[in-house]
Amino acid sequence: MLNIKVKEFLEEKGFGDRLTEHAETIDTVEHAAQQIGCTESEIAKTLSFIVEEKPVIVVMAGDGKVNSSKFKAVFHTKPHMIPRDRVEDITGFQPGGVCPFAVPEGIPIWLDVSMKRFEYVHPAGGNEFTSVKLTPGELEKITGTQGWCDVCKGWEEELDESNCL
Structure with a gap:
């Protein structure tokens, strides 16, 4: 079942035709890559953190892992993910379907440079099946x-310098 809020958001932006519904779950990077038919690296995982008592979303390549010192350099605090049981209340999306589209007003979205090496990336579409x-x-x-x-960290070894930044 499509997330109506996300579908309307994407249609408004002219990208409604890019939303794909899958028969099986894409709740993890591994499952998403299998269903989409791409590498795990090309999955754009959307992680939600608490920074200064407020939610922040960071979208990164599927093979990236949060580096505590790099995170602290940007956000001036150690990374603290939103507890799983609070993700939906805060972001509007269940874990496994959190996406950077149609998020509640006031939640800043950051994109990690780890995704710039790909022609296409594949974030979730508002639930664990899109x-x-x-x-x-x-x-x-x-x-x-x-x-x-x-x-x-963890993705740099695949970096193609000619295609980054």
Whole structure:
């Protein structure tokens, strides 16, 4: 079942045709890559953190892991993820379906540079059965992001210097 809020958001931005509904769950990076038919790295995982007692969303490549010192350099605090049982109340989406589209007003969205190496990335589409195929530039354009950040580790060895930043 499509998330109506996300579907309307994407249609308004001209990207409604990029929303795909999957037969099986895409609640993890591994499951999403299997259902979409891409590498795990190309999954744009959307993580929600608490920074200064407020929610912040960071979207990163599927192979990225949050680097505590890089996160602290950007957000001036250690990374603290929103507890799983509070994710839906705060973001409006259940864990496994959190996405950077149609989020509640006032939640800033950041995009990690780990995604810039791909032609397309695939964030969730509002639930654990939908995804959206976008270029990193399209993702930046439609999310109203605060900007690009560098808070991940683990993906650099795959970096193609000619395709980054």
